Amino acid sequence: MLNRLENYYDAAPRSAARAEEFGPLTLFVREGAGWPYYARPALGHDGEVPVAAVEKVRARQRELGAPEAFEWVAETTPGLRAAVEASGLVVHEHPLMVLDAEAEALPALPEGFTVRLVDGADPGLESAVAAPYAAFGAEPTPAAAAQVAARIGAGLTRLAAAFDASGTALAAGQHQPVGAVSEVVGVGTRPEARRRGLGLAVTAALVADARAAGVETVFLTATDDTVARLYARLGFRTVATALIAEPAEENAPEA
Structure with a gap:
């Protein structure tokens, strides 16, 4: 592994x-x-x-x-x-966590939100790209959304986001497939929307998308042991540091 x-x-x-x-x-x-x-x-x-x-x-x-x-x-x-x-x-x-092959658990999505995969033509693209930046106190560059759209179009990145009723993305993340392996990266929730399970719901959507595409190994790096316990609810297990x-x-x- x-x-x-x-x-x-x-x-x-x-x-x-x-x-x-x-x-x-x-x-x-x-x-x-x-x-x-x-x-x-x-x-x-x-x-x-x-x-x-x-x-x-x-x-x-x-x-x-x-x-x-x-x-x-x-x-x-x-x-x-x-x-x-x-x-x-x-x-x-x-x-460092890898998804168990038999994992099936999915988190409940909070009422009033939707989670979907975002492509380069999606009207929610810019807010989906901006959400993880906001989570880390940063602003995306003017070209960030266009770059992500190009990577989506080339099959290098898959983007998922959790949207509120107004169509604004409050949490988002990506997985980046290379052959049969993909890493879940950049999952972040805007500060005002934290502790609602949106990041976990986004991660679950990315996992489902990766599996549907035939990815055999899905992995991620958790911030700390507390966050790792959240990802364990989706079936990820720690394999290394x-x-x-x-x-x-x-x-x-x-x-």
């Missing part, structure tokens, strides 16, 4: 980013609008990583104006953590 996820992690960013190789590390550099990418272990590398390699990648990220971020799976590349910590980055742990490294808050560059 972890090997399958590693192949996905290496393949998925390449549809929207170029890959720059730094020995045991690969830096993905986003091309166009959207959330920036990160560096991660080169596919197949599971040994030690020199601190110098991490520092070389960080220097390149600063040169590009990209976040100094690294993402990897603890159990797959255990030798990377010491190197990124020695370079001064802080490592955060998150549950996803690690994200970034500068300490006091050292992080200003936005």
